[in-house]
Ligand SMILES: Nc1nc2c(ncn2[C@@H]2O[C@H](COP(=O)(O)OP(=O)(O)OP(=O)(O)O)[C@@H](O)[C@H]2O)c(=O)[nH]1
């Protein structure tokens with residue numbers, strides 16, 4: 001009796017978590033078993049084993065070891081686990097309202113690169129933006145080898161292409177507040193009402209807690225739009241590998257410990273001057289090094 005059942009963590013609160021049991025559509029609330037010693041805190045994307053008691057009360061018995069954990073790193077060196085078992089970072093950038101900041105997108109892409117996550121570049125709000133800007137950004141990131149999609153979750157345009165692109169993946173939506181992450185989540189079928197912990201104000205709904213939606217074999221996590229993916233203080237030699245087009249020209253740097261910021265005979269700066277590295281990518285690299293978040 002009360003055999004263990006497998007479930008996926010959808011979202012978490014203080015002492016309970018919403019979990020989606022295999023074979024069930026609606027998530028249910030599960031209590032966390034009190035444990036002495038090591039902290040027992042599941043996050044969205046965790047696979048847990050639960051016991052359903054006679055009164056239908058559900059208790060989480062244990063968490064399966066994580067294949068990967070998405071850690072938030074802060075400038076003061078602390079870290080907090082945001083989600084587990086994610087393998088695809090879906091970066092969301094609005095083409096307008098809020099206006100796109102290349103450094104924000106480049107920082108997310110560097111994060112994915114350094115964490116060995118695949119990345120997908122999504123642009124939203126094409127209806128509010130200059131088509132030339134849209135074309136320029138799509139071209140820039142496709143040239144770097146990223147898949148770039150322009151989606152309008154409100155009008156439903158390109159939502160199916162996005163669904164195909166994340167099929168079977170363990171994906172997480174990331175981007176600053178107001179870019180349309182939750183709109184995408186809903187357009188793909190994510191239940192806004194389930195496990196939601198939202199603040200309501202001035203007609204805006206800001207997501208405050210990450211939550212997961214099962215999408216076939218995979219899942220999609222909607223995350224709060226704060227700067228969760230800062231790289232903290234990072235050395236140039238490490239950040240170089242977050243910008244996938246940088247390491248090759250960097251082989252021409254005169255100094256092996258070149259920071260690519262001010263040295264003479266720098267392969268990276270030469271590539272920028274020659275137009276082989278986009279100016280905006282180089283400015284993002286500088287900003288991340290000089291103003292860590
Ligand atoms: N015009 C237009 N509006 C959009 C589009 N996508 C999203 N919006 C609107 O942008 C606003 C913010 O969208 P959300 O989905 O809440 O943004 P979010 O990224 O989840 O924001 P946080 O939860 O605060 O991080 C909403 O009013 C959406 O309706 C779009 O493609 N075009």
Ligand SMILES: [Mg+2]
Nearest residue numbers: 181182206207
């Ligand atoms: Mg949101």
Ligand SMILES: [Zn+2]
Nearest residue numbers: 253258260266
């Ligand atoms: Zn250099």
